[in-house]
Amino acid sequence: MKLDNTIVALVTGGTSGLGEATVYALLEKGVRVFIADRNEEKGLQIQTKYGQDRCRFQKCDVSDEAQVKALVDACVATFGAIHILLNSAGVISAGLIVGGKNQDQTIKTEEMNRVLGVNVVGTFNVTKYVALQMVKQQPLNEFKERGVIVNVASVAGIEGQRGQTVYAASKGAIIGMTLPLARDLGKFGVRVCTIAPGIFQTPMGAGMSDKIIEALSKASALGRVGNPTEFADAILGLATNSFVTGSIFRLDGGIRLPHM
Ligand SMILES: NC(=O)c1ccc[n+]([C@@H]2O[C@H](COP(=O)([O-])OP(=O)(O)OC[C@H]3O[C@@H](n4cnc5c(N)ncnc54)[C@H](O)[C@@H]3O)[C@@H](O)[C@H]2O)c1
Structure with missing residues (x-):
């Protein structure tokens, strides 16, 4: 699809x-962006900076189905449609199955849940x-494209390290x-794909020591995050790109997570 207002x-x-980086890149292309996140203070700051006619924020916990339904309703009521979904909300977790700091430590089942x-x-929830909504919309182009959904996995979903x-x-x-999902939705002109990022410099990785960042950088072909x-x-x-669907794309500078 062509990106514009x-x-x-x-x-x-x-x-x-x-x-956040994707929100700014989309706004720069003229796309109207609805942001969902738990961080209300930052969300409202971004909304104020870009103006409510281009950018709206709604507080939402994506794990709560009722909040997600209300979010999608609000986005459609505000901007009339949803053509692009980026599922970037996520949390990290680390812990050994056996033998944490004390040998009797293990991952709690509540943490898995x-x-x-x-x-x-x-x-x-958000994809559903x-x-x-997307299947009800008018096709955008000659390919009868109605929307694209991009999920965010991780290279850890393929080669998870110790403690992951x-x-x-x-x-x-x-x-x-x-x-x-891509197979279910292809006939409606809705594409679905997933990015599996390597290591990126974001607040999520803020807990990693310089030593770990250096070791992970060395494990990538480009030698950096x-x-x-x-x-x-x-x-x-x-x-x-209207032909992309059903694929997992590694975006990782050539990293292969080592056993460390
Ligand atoms: N940064 C990396 O190196 C890296 C690598 C691989 C995968 N990822 C994945 O990329 C995605 C984005 O990560 P990031 O690095 O930008 O992290 P981040 O911590 O900077 O941003 C994640 C955002 O998700 C929000 N969030 C968390 N739980 C939520 C919930 N229940 N409902 C709504 N919002 C919620 C947070 O408030 C935060 O704004 C995550 O899914 C992460 O697992 C990141």
Whole structure:
């Protein structure tokens, strides 16, 4: 699809990191952007900066189905449609299955439920209500394209490291749902794909020590971590290319997560 002011995007996790960078890149193309996030203060700041006719924020916890339904209704009531969905809201988790700081430490089952609730059920909730909207919309072009949904997994969903059982399970699930979603929605002109980022410099990684960042940088072909604007560039490409669907795209500077 061609990106201009007739296009509407919904970006979850849009007040920070990869989602935030994509919000700015879409706004720069003239796209109207609806941001959903738990961080109300930052969301309202972005809304004020760009103006409510171009950018709206609504507080939403993507793991809560009722809040997600209200979010999608609000986006459509405000901007009339949703052509692009970026499912960027997500949480990280680290912990060993056996032998944490004390040998008797293990990942709590509640932690698995919390992370799956945000990363997997959250992605599913938003995708479901946005897909129900997209299939009702007028086709945008000669390819009968109605919308594109981009999920965010992680290379950890393919080659999770020690301590990433929970996070990797959540990202593997997002990878797994991509092709069936693309197959379900293809006949309606709705495309679905997933980005699996490597290591990007965002608040999510703020807890990582310089030593770990250096080791991970060395594990990549480019010897560095990614900039969120490079992620945003990829989303613009996936939105504009009408033939992309059903695929998982690594965006990782050639990293292969080592056993460390
Ligand atoms: N940064 C990386 O290196 C990296 C690598 C691989 C995958 N990812 C994935 O990319 C996505 C974005 O990560 P990021 O680095 O931008 O992180 P981030 O922490 O900077 O941003 C995540 C955003 O999601 C929001 N969020 C969290 N839980 C939410 C919920 N329940 N409902 C609504 N919003 C919620 C947060 O408030 C935050 O604004 C995540 O899914 C993450 O797992 C990031």
